[in-house]
Amino acid sequence: MAVKSKSPTAKLALAILVFIAIFPIFWVFLNSFKQLVDIVSTTPKLFFTPTLDNYIYVLGRDNVQHGLINSVVIAGASVLIGAVLGIPAAYAVARYPNRFSDDIQFFVLSLRFLPPVAVAIPLIAIWLDLGLYDSRTALIITYTLLTMSTIIWLAIPAFTRVPREVEEAAIVDGYGAYAVFFKVALPIAAKSLTGAVIFSFILVWNEFLIALMLTTSDAKTLPIIASEFTLLGRNVPWGILNASVIVLSLPPLIFVGVMSGFINSALKKKD
Amino acid sequence: MAAIVCNEITKRYGNHQVVHAFNLAVRENEFVVFLGPSGCGKSTILRMLAGLEEISDGELSIAGKVVNDLPPRDRDIAMVFQNYALYPHMSVFDNIAFGLKRLKVAKSEIEQRVNDVASMLGLEPYLGRKPAALSGGQQQRVAIARAMIKTPAVFLFDEPLSNLDAKLRNHMRVEIARLHQSLRTTTVYVTHDQLEAMTLADRIVLLKDGRIEQLGTPKEIYENPRSKFVASFIGTPSMNFIDMVVSSDGASFVLTNAATRLRVSKERYRLQDGQTVIVGIRPAHLVPASDGNDGNIIAGVVDLIEYLGNEALVNFELGGVEIGALLDSNACPQRKQPCRLTVDERHIHIFDRESELTLIRSLS
Numbered sequence: 242m243a244v245k246s247k248s249p250t251a252k253l254a255l256a257i258l259v260f261i262a263i264f265p266i267f268w269v270f271l272n273s274f275k276q277l278v279d280i281v282s283t284t285p286k287l288f289f290t291p292t293l294d295n296y297i298y299v300l301g302r303d304n305v306q307h308g309l310i311n312s313v314v315i316a317g318a319s320v321l322i323g324a325v326l327g328i329p330a331a332y333a334v335a336r337y338p339n340r341f342s343d344d345i346q347f348f349v350l351s352l353r354f355l356p357p358v359a360v361a362i363p364l365i366a367i368w369l370d371l372g373l374y375d376s377r378t379a380l381i382i383t384y385t386l387l388t389m390s391t392i393i394w395l396a397i398p399a400f401t402r403v404p405r406e407v408e409e410a411a412i413v414d415g416y417g418a419y420a421v422f423f424k425v426a427l428p429i430a431a432k433s434l435t436g437a438v439i440f441s442f443i444l445v446w447n448e449f450l451i452a453l454m455l456t457t458s459d460a461k462t463l464p465i466i467a468s469e470f471t472l473l474g475r476n477v478p479w480g481i482l483n484a485s486v487i488v489l490s491l492p493p494l495i496f497v498g499v500m501s502g503f504i505n506s507a508l509k510k511k512d
Numbered sequence: 513m514a515a516i517v518c519n520e521i522t523k524r525y526g527n528h529q530v531v532h533a534f535n536l537a538v539r540e541n542e543f544v545v546f547l548g549p550s551g552c553g554k555s556t557i558l559r560m561l562a563g564l565e566e567i568s569d570g571e572l573s574i575a576g577k578v579v580n581d582l583p584p585r586d587r588d589i590a591m592v593f594q595n596y597a598l599y600p601h602m603s604v605f606d607n608i609a610f611g612l613k614r615l616k617v618a619k620s621e622i623e624q625r626v627n628d629v630a631s632m633l634g635l636e637p638y639l640g641r642k643p644a645a646l647s648g649g650q651q652q653r654v655a656i657a658r659a660m661i662k663t664p665a666v667f668l669f670d671e672p673l674s675n676l677d678a679k680l681r682n683h684m685r686v687e688i689a690r691l692h693q694s695l696r697t698t699t700v701y702v703t704h705d706q707l708e709a710m711t712l713a714d715r716i717v718l719l720k721d722g723r724i725e726q727l728g729t730p731k732e733i734y735e736n737p738r739s740k741f742v743a744s745f746i747g748t749p750s751m752n753f754i755d756m757v758v759s760s761d762g763a764s765f766v767l768t769n770a771a772t773r774l775r776v777s778k779e780r781y782r783l784q785d786g787q788t789v790i791v792g793i794r795p796a797h798l799v800p801a802s803d804g805n806d807g808n809i810i811a812g813v814v815d816l817i818e819y820l821g822n823e824a825l826v827n828f829e830l831g832g833v834e835i836g837a838l839l840d841s842n843a844c845p846q847r848k849q850p851c852r853l854t855v856d857e858r859h860i861h862i863f864d865r866e867s868e869l870t871l872i873r874s875l876s
Contacts, residue, residue, distance in 0.1 A: 404595065404597065406593045406594075406595055406597035407597045407598070407599060407600070409564050409591075409593070409597065410591070410593060410597040410598075410599070410655075410658070411599070411610070412563075412564065412583075412584050412585075413562060413563075413564070413584045413585075413589065413590065413591045414585075414610050414611035414614065414658070414662075415584070415585035415611055415614045415615070416585075416614060420614075425599060428601040429599075429600055429601055431601075
């Protein structure tokens with residue numbers, strides 16, 4: 242699959258790029274185990290006495306635990322709903338084109354045109370009126386708009402690439418439209434669809450602006466909580482910040498791992 | 513086993529009509545080939561037979577039952593697609609068994625039947641593999657196995673060999689012919705390759721622009737083409753066409769152009785004095801003329817020889833048209849040598865200049 246190059250210059254260039262990409266994350270990871278004095282020392286320290294204090298502080302705080310649960314529930318639910326509604330919608334647009342197909346696709350994309358603030362302000366009013374402001378439900382519904390439009394937009398080409406004849410073969414084999422979707426189109430497109438789902442998860446997991454405006458306490462997500470650590474006072478608590486960055490980054494990584502593992506096993510099962 | 517009757521079948525896309533009142537009765541056990549250039553509607557008709565395309569007008573019945581509004585599964589058909597259309601995420605075994613699984617056939621019976629079909633087509637070693645790990649010929653064999661396992665009343669083939677290389681195509685063509693000999697399932701086969709049509713078909717339906725141009729056995733179509741289109745489409749190397757003018761001379765017609773004169777009988781052809789016609793002669797029907805022979809001579813100076821083995825295609829110019837003649841490669845003239853050939857009247861086809869239809873009395 243991957244292009245293999247034996248040229249040493251290419252390898253070196255690649256190594257430098259990887260280093261540039263990985264090193265900040267690695268440094269954040271190291272710092273999260275350091276005392277504040279080790280972090281703010283003028284010479285960067287690669288060797289130090291590690292401490293778990295930062296993690297104990299971050300994970301011990303009620304609002305972090307609450308935010309973590311909020312984030313997992315909200316991102317998980319909105320991705321799930323977005324996928325359950327968006328994937329069949331994308332299939333319908335890809336496979337049963339009609340004179341509105343192009344408009345539907347444009348509309349779906351246009352949902353992402355507006356800056357989040359422009360969307361958030363009217364939503365504040367709507368959720369306040371409905372009595373759902375600062376609730377997980379409100380955030381799940383709002384995020385579902387994001388996940389669904391992203392998933393539809395990315396899934397349409399995935400389904401278009403499924404050869405029509407393969408689906409017709411299944412129809413001749415006697416299967417109805419729903420069976421063709423579940424047993425043929427979905428498994429064939431699964432790889433690309435996983436990418437779409439993961440992408441939409443990361444999108445809402447990291448979402449900040451809308452969450453900031455639609456929550457005040459109960460439904461705060463982890464990015465909002467993490468940002469509040471910077472407001473703790475004049476002494477920036479670098480260790481705690483680094484630890485919270487790691488805590489924030491782990492769930493998407495786990496999610497990506499689980500999803501791609503699931504896909505690989507599903508595809509390799511019968512080899 | 514079933515007969516298929518197409519009665520005035522029509523296909524329209526909006527205002528654009530692609531199939532015009534198609535009539536055909538396919539007999540039980542018959543192997544019918546739809547032949548024609550791309551865009552002639554042959555695949556569309558096949559897809560209407562399969563139920564993948566709606567029939568705009570007319571009536572289609574399979575085994576005596578009108579199936580216009582039935583989905584593919586209720587038509588008792590199986591189809592083989594041009595690009596195989598295997599399920600890429602399933603093993604060869606599951607590909608073949610997929611149709612049976614829907615019918616809730618017992619697992620042991622599925623296994624039995626898949627193994628039977630696989631052994632018939634030499635697929636046993638590959639049952640566990642994914643389609644992507646097979647060659648084109650093997651993939652097409654899996655597609656045929658998938659169609660066979662349902663023991664359908666009708667087989668539909670949509671250009672099944674056109675994605676294979678030439679050698680494999682010949683091999684698979686023989687396999688399909690053999691399969692039909694042993695199964696005797698009614699078959700409709702679409703192709704644009706006249707050689708496939710000639711070798712496989714009981715009857716050929718030659719299509720042009722959504723209409724039947726000619727219907728008949730390969731022999732009938734080869735020997736008695738109804739139009740210039742049929743004559744040019746069937747047979748390799750393709751027929752020579754020469755524009756000529758008719759004049760009447762006693763009991764015969766004389767056809768002339770700047771370079772040659774042909775004399776044909778009035779009983780066989782329906783011609784008029786002064787009419788311009790297209791004369792068609794197959795390269796294989798041009799034979800060396802003996803010295804004393806002065807009738808129906810076609811002569812020229814050889815400008816190109818295509819050596820084909822036993823035979824050679826000798827090309828020369830005759831009054832502005834390039835003529836090809838298929839001659840014995842051991843006894844043919846050399847390049848730049850004169851070449852003097854003759855043709856038997858039985859092998860002279862004459863077509864009307866305007867309608868391009870044949871002017872042989874027994875056919876028109």
